[in-house]
Amino acid sequence: xxxxxxxxxxxxxxxxxxxxxxxxxxxxxxxxxxxxxxxxxxxxxxxxxxxxxxxxxxxxxxxxxxxxxxxxxxxxxxxxxxxxxxxxxxxxxxxxxxxxxxxxxxxxxxxxxxxxxxxxxxxxxxxxxxxxxxxxxxxxxxxxxxxxxxxxxxxxxxxxxxxxxxxxxxxxxxxxxxxxxxxxxxxxxxxxxxxxxxxxxxxxxxxxxxxxxxxxxxxxxxxxxxxxxxxxxxxxxxxxxxxxxxxxxxxxxxxxxxxxxxxxxxxxxxxxxxxxxxxxxxxxxxxxxxxxxxxxxxxxxxxxxxxxxxxxxxxxxxxxxxxxxxxxxxxxxxxxxxxxxxxxxxxxxxxxxxxxxxxxxxxxxxxxxxxxxxxxxxxxxxxxxxxxxxxxxxxxxxxxxxxxxxxxxxxxxxxxxxxxxxxxxxxxxxxxxxxxxxxxxxxxxxxxxxx
Ligand SMILES: *Cc1c(COP(=O)(O)O)cnc(C)c1O
Numbered sequence: 306x307x308x309x310x311x312x313x314x315x316x317x318x319x320x321x322x323x324x325x326x327x328x329x330x331x332x333x334x335x336x337x338x339x340x341x342x343x344x345x346x347x348x349x350x351x352x353x354x355x356x357x358x359x360x361x362x363x364x365x366x367x368x369x370x371x372x373x374x375x376x377x378x379x380x381x382x383x384x385x386x387x388x389x390x391x392x393x394x395x396x397x398x399x400x401x402x403x404x405x406x407x408x409x410x411x412x413x414x415x416x417x418x419x420x421x422x423x424x425x426x427x428x429x430x431x432x433x434x435x436x437x438x439x440x441x442x443x444x445x446x447x448x449x450x451x452x453x454x455x456x457x458x459x460x461x462x463x464x465x466x467x468x469x470x471x472x473x474x475x476x477x478x479x480x481x482x483x484x485x486x487x488x489x490x491x492x493x494x495x496x497x498x499x500x501x502x503x504x505x506x507x508x509x510x511x512x513x514x515x516x517x518x519x520x521x522x523x524x525x526x527x528x529x530x531x532x533x534x535x536x537x538x539x540x541x542x543x544x545x546x547x548x549x550x551x552x553x554x555x556x557x558x559x560x561x562x563x564x565x566x567x568x569x570x571x572x573x574x575x576x577x578x579x580x581x582x583x584x585x586x587x588x589x590x591x592x593x594x595x596x597x598x599x600x601x602x603x604x605x606x607x608x609x610x611x612x613x614x615x616x617x618x619x620x621x622x623x624x625x626x627x628x629x630x631x632x633x634x635x636x637x638x639x640x641x642x643x644x645x646x647x648x649x650x651x652x653x654x655x656x657x658x659x660x661x662x663x664x665x666x667x668x669x670x671x672x673x674x675x676x677x678x679x680x681x682x683x684x685x686x687x688x689x690x691x692x693x694x695x696x697x698x699x700x701x702x703x704x705x706x707x708x709x710x711x712x713x714x715x716x717x718x719x720x721x722x723x724x725x726x727x728x729x730x731x732x733x734x735x736x737x738x739x740x741x742x743x744x745x746x747x748x749x750x751x752x753x754x755x756x
Contacts, residue, residue: 310350313338337714342369345732345739347719358713358720358743359730363532363564365595367644368734374594377640381633390418390630397635404642405601408573410582413603417622418630422563422589423457425600426525429559429585430461431624432608433523436557439611439620445522445556448482449513452493455533456525456561456587465525482525483517485510489537491677491688495696499540507546518554523585525559528575529681532564535726536686538679544579557584557608563600567591568645568733570682571655584608594641595732599634654733658682661729661740668748674755685729687747689755699725705754712750718743727751 490502565575676690706722
């Protein structure tokens with residue numbers, strides 16, 4: 306755009322505030338400006354190419370500049386970029402709603418749009434609260450969630466996804482949820498086998514719901530993988546147990562598929578590995594193939610019906626965002642689903658997942674400072690530890706994860722850690738050769754930083 310790299314750097318340092326970033330540290334380095342993308346690669350203003358190992362923060366699906374998605378966007382631009390869903394409808398958002406309902410577990414029959422994973426979660430929480438109130442169970446105002454859950458950064462979502470490090474400043478006004486111990490045996494429930502950890506987690510959930518099931522509006526979970534906690538994988542058996550507890554205590558189940566949805570785990574939605582039928586399901590990230598901000602909250606017909614009433618009882622769902630159901634985003638989302646079908650993406654993901662699992666075993670398992678490897682589909686976390694035997698974590702001041710990714714970046718691989726957990730979450734379009742590159746470069750970076 307005719308601005309020199311030097312001006313860009315100066316302006317970035319002077320005017321931009323980056324998310325989840327200690328800006329004092331940020332301004333000590335020159336930023337990398339990504340200018341273009343090509344398939345699974347990012348290209349910066351200097352022409353350097355980097356393999357996009359985290360799908361541009363977990364949302365890219367078919368790679369960058371995907372022809373079908375580019376075309377869908379261009380075509381929609383030639384019709385209209387935005388029009389409101391308040392009092393009007395639009396074509397792509399309507400088609401997309403039908404397609405999402407066709408793909409989702411059968412109780413989910415309605416689609417409420419928004420524009421970020423966090424807002425999809427807010428909407429689910431608000432729908433649950435209003436649903437119970439309309440049903441005359443006003444006492445159901447509490448939420449149950451997993452410890453270290455992450456559901457987004459708006460206040461309602463923070464209430465159910467509290468993390469001391471990120472959210473302590475807002476605690477005074479949060480309505481914290483009751484927490485269940487996740488079945489994460491490496492860190493959370495130490496000294497137990499995976500199966501024992503699963504049983505203790507379920508026992509803990511039973512106890513929590515015994516105590517507060519009758520005032521609980523909903524249980525909210527990230528199915529199969531607690532992503533932002535550091536890729537805490539759930540063993541099979543956990544979700545059905547949670548669903549059963551929700552049914553037993555007459556409460557709703559919200560599945561937050563913002564990270565796991567759209568093929569990531571080797572099914573279109575993670576709940577499909579266990580035939581779970583949530584009452585509400587939150588979608589975001591991959592919904593537009595990683596192109597545009599769009600999110601959706603899918604809702605059961607049972608919940609929807611409860612909101613139907615004469616106008617002047619004011620029982621409608623009074624919630625909306627300016628860009629709700631944005632046609633450009635919806636058109637790209639429809640094209641995204643078409644690619645899923647035309648390229649049999651989900652079955653390809655299963656092959657890639659197996660390949661990735663072999664690579665992790667070969668390149669990371671032997672490394673002295675790799676404590677644990679967790680994976681579902683093409684979504685993996687590699688936890689680095691000071692002492693493997695004792696599972697002693699690295700001190701956070703050592704910034705081991707950050708140093709590893711900086712080293713990997715120098716070798717053309719772009720990843721992002723969560724503390725000392727390295728995340729591998731490449732586009733679903735990644736080839737076997739690119740997966741091998743991702744694993745090899747990252748493993749070498751781990752060796753060189755931790756030795
Ligand atoms: C990323 C994420 C969110 C938040 O989505 P945003 O679009 O960043 O608001 C919510 N839940 C889960 C499980 C996520 O991974």
